[in-house]
Amino acid sequence: MSDPRVEAVEEAGRKAEQRLAGYQNMKEEMAQLRAAASSPDRAVTVVAGPGGSILNVEFRPEAMRLSPQALGRSVMTTLQLAVAQSARQSAEIVQRFTGDQIDIAARVNKVQEEIFGPAPELPPPPPPQANGSFLQQARSQHPQHPPQAPPRMQPPPPPPAPRPQRPGPPPRVDDDDEGFGSILR
Template sequence: MSAEFEQLVAEFEKFQSKIKKVDDQLADLGQMQNAVAELEGMAVSADRSVTVVAGPGGALKDIQLTDKAMEQQPKALAAALLSTVQQAVADAARKQAAIVEEHMGSGLGLSDRVVESQAQLFGKDPEQFRAEVAEGQPRTRSAEEEHHDDYSEQSVFDDADDRGKQAPPPPASGSSAGDAFLQNLFDNDDRR
């Protein structure tokens, strides 16, 4: 009977150690959630006129503009804002991945995958981007660099040779823009 009792005690101790392990994991999960909730990613534009702070999941927490930012042309300011927001959100995502790896183990390779995805998103070589991240803040693109990405005045239907040409004037008749659009649509179909 003593051997059975010792076996039951051993099984009970194993059960208790598993419960403690689960409790420790849940406590660690709570710490991870708190760390993620408090994280902030920050980016500053190349000319230092725009500062953006992002939180977990890309939530914007703060945007600060200097007087220099307010002196910029609207398109340049919009480009600086967009680029800086993207960099701040990317910084927050990298920090979030690092927190998850710290609590769940680095065997996931999560931080590396995030950096590789961001390098691809920003159109950079992964190793170059990784080096920029290691140095601190990846360089944001200037308004001039962003300008080539501005498609606001380009039509998806235009050829590259047609850029810069003005659109034909609206019809002189009293018809609406919707009528003109439909007429153009049907005229284009008839030409095919």
Template sequence: MSAELDRLVAEFEKFQSRIKQAEASFAKVGDMQDEVTALEATAMSPDRAVTVVAGAGGSVKDIRLTEAALKQQPQQLATTLLSTLHRAVADAALKQAGIVDAHVGAAFGVDVSGQVLEAQAEAMGTTADELKSNASEAQPAPRRLSDDDLEHGDILRHDEPPAAPPPPPPAKPADDGVRRLWNHEED
């Protein structure tokens, strides 16, 4: 009977240890919420005429149109705007998933980013690998200078404000010890 009691006490202590580890992980939820609130994803149309900035939860924070966008036919502009909007929102969803993964993904053994990629791939009729490879190609190449630009001395474009550099990611406290402890306990 004593051996059974010792085993039960050990199991209870192990359970309490996991609860403390979970509480420590959830203590950082406020930091995660702040990062999610601040996240932004910017997408630009291939012709650079439309720029959309999306935030967490699919919110649209900004839409910028150049003079070239306003010269497009209404249906063409609507199509460009909608496809750019979709890309910005999809990028924001992926960034949001990455934040969740960084804070609690390992603790719960989930890959939210992978799940979001799979869902997006299914919705778009493609594969997650193809989406990953296309992500780096999604932004248009820098505009090349034309002879007109050089001839008129107008090398800088004045119809688009310069893009602000993305903010540096917030410093993240090291929680590898907690992850190692958590993973070790499960073995």
């Protein structure tokens, strides 16, 4: 017959190992997390990673037609959407591994609604352009306007002219004071 205390300790050890393996899986899923959001006009796309870190900001040609202020607002709004989506995805991952004791996803959504308002419907990110023809890919990577020559390098400015030196003290002349020093000092 086995001791119930030993069995309880062994069972607790097995559960701890299972939790540890689950947390390792959760950590790996979190490292792979990517949340993309695009502006309504699709001029700006932002990809956020774990913890809301910004992994990529992409501008399409439409972005260059916006005023600096409108582009700034579009970037900030799209950044917020991507970061919020990253937080929701993180909460869902944590929820799967921690169980139903606490509804983490609902809490994150509630806080986001309090801060940002209701979550807007996000358009899907633009599809990758890998399936287009070679010509389509080349045109998307190289705009139609002719390339500009790189700016010419300016020669470095000449070194400044040396500053005139002040004359130093006159050289000391040893006189025959027999080691007692000059009486003029």
